[in-house]
Amino acid sequence: MAKLGTTTVTKKGGVAGKLVGGGIVLVLLIIVLANLFNFADTDANKIGLHYGGGVVEDKKFKSIIPPGATNKLIGPGDTVYSYPIDQRSYIIGGAGADTDNADEVTVVSKDNVRLGVRVQVYFTLNREQAVLQSFHERIGLKTEAYEDHGWNDMLQSYFRPQIDRALAAVGTNYNWAELYNNEAKKSAFQTAAAKEFTRLLPAAVGGDYFCGPSYTGNNACGELSFTIQKPNPLDKGIIDGLEAKQRAELAKQAQEQKNQQVNVELQSVKQQVAMLGSNGYLLKTAIESGKIQFMVIPQNGNVSIPVPTPTAPTPR
Template sequence: MRFLKALAAVAVLVLLTGLSAGCSVSVAPDHKGIEYNAGPFSSTKFDACGNGRIWHGPGDQVFTYPIGQRTYKFGDGGDTDALKVVSRDDLELTVEGVATFSLNDDCATLRKFHEEIGLKYEAYEEEGWGKMLRTYIGAPLDRALDEVSKKYPWQDLYSDPDTKRKWESEVGAAVAAQVNATAGDNFFCAPTYNGTGECGAFLLTLQQPVPPDNVRAALAAAQQAIEDNNTQENRNKQIRTEIQALKELVKVLGPNGAVLYQAIKDGKITVVPVPQGGNLNITPTP
């Protein structure tokens, strides 16, 4: 019996020793980790936040999130497809671009983001992070683009640089408001965020909105017609100038003289100078 009690005591000691052994997670410089105590004999409770090496006990949980400048690209090769908007005159345009931002890495805010959003989407994993971005940045961005684009005619958006700059600025402000409303807090900040920078703002770069292929083809045809018309007008102007010059020749040389002059000028008649008193033999051309 004494042997069994001693063996049990040793087993409990080994178990407790194993549970007290610590582990660590190395958090990359461009990430920040948050740790929760979640041992077998305790409830899950927030413990620490930071980067570098985070020490934790058995059963504890560490979640890491990217910090610093990040992007959400929509378009060819991006995080999602190009977005569609409708102009004031009801033409659908395609828009590509990049939203650049930073995750708010203030520890209290990051913990709130994790508990309210990160856990739901598993945003501490690459696939979950992408899914979270499509919900909290992609969807608000789509709505903001629709809202602002309806203010402008499509030709101004497509071809006027000043309108494009104004539209881009308005969309950026609208995106920030939409994202904050969707997330419920300033979880996303300007890309220059360094702990004290502005949150609730984005750097948004939008490409020129593009109309459908058939509209662009029609625009190209119309532009070609304008260029052809300009070319013809210039040709007509040249012809009128030449006619006026011929009229002046007729006044000076008479009709026959003007014709002869023009034939000589065009190389149709060869003029050979003959010295006075010289002989000239002409061989008819067969």
């Protein structure tokens, strides 16, 4: 009777298949965990607004992420919008400020002269939770101010029109020459413009979203820093005319001083003539000028006076 043999079958790639399958499972697990656990970071000069965004909850405000936070656990699908908390600026006339094409605010003076004005505004963002949330939902989302390009667009859209309006409102109270070369008038103009700007800006943006440059989040909000440079007439010929007028005035003053000096000298001459007589004054003047020389001869002294020898005429 024949004995049947036993056959053993080996499955090739069994271990490799298990490894590949396990790797796929691990990747899927990581993806699932990444969606279940979301982390947020903020820079030291940024503050974050945490908004929900999951499939089972509304996209509403959840919390503030403080500056410098690391690996802050947030929900799946949540979003953090970051805004700057350090001092910021909006400058008109910065880039290319020394060129004829520099950006300036145009102001018409009381005497109808068009002036170019360069402005600097320094400020910080209000960090009070309710105020910051309102800023984000009213302004930030619309302009994407949480991004650098959006922040710049926001300033251009909201700051610039109010600066233009503020300067235009107060500029008509001053003549151009007062703003150009009168420091007291320029200071008053700047103060009035700053007051008008701080009134217009909250009304335009819908709240007190901006504080002074010294605001830290733990002190009073304070007023924005608003400064202007010396307004200059856009027509350069006006400045040339003013300088010519000033030169003429200086020349006139110099001539008046000379005339006063001549009058003083004339009065002195009249007094000396009255005291010495006409001949006496002429003799005194001749002696002082060196045209007449004299010698003091001591009493009983012998003096030899040299007599010039006449020169014989040259025969012809």
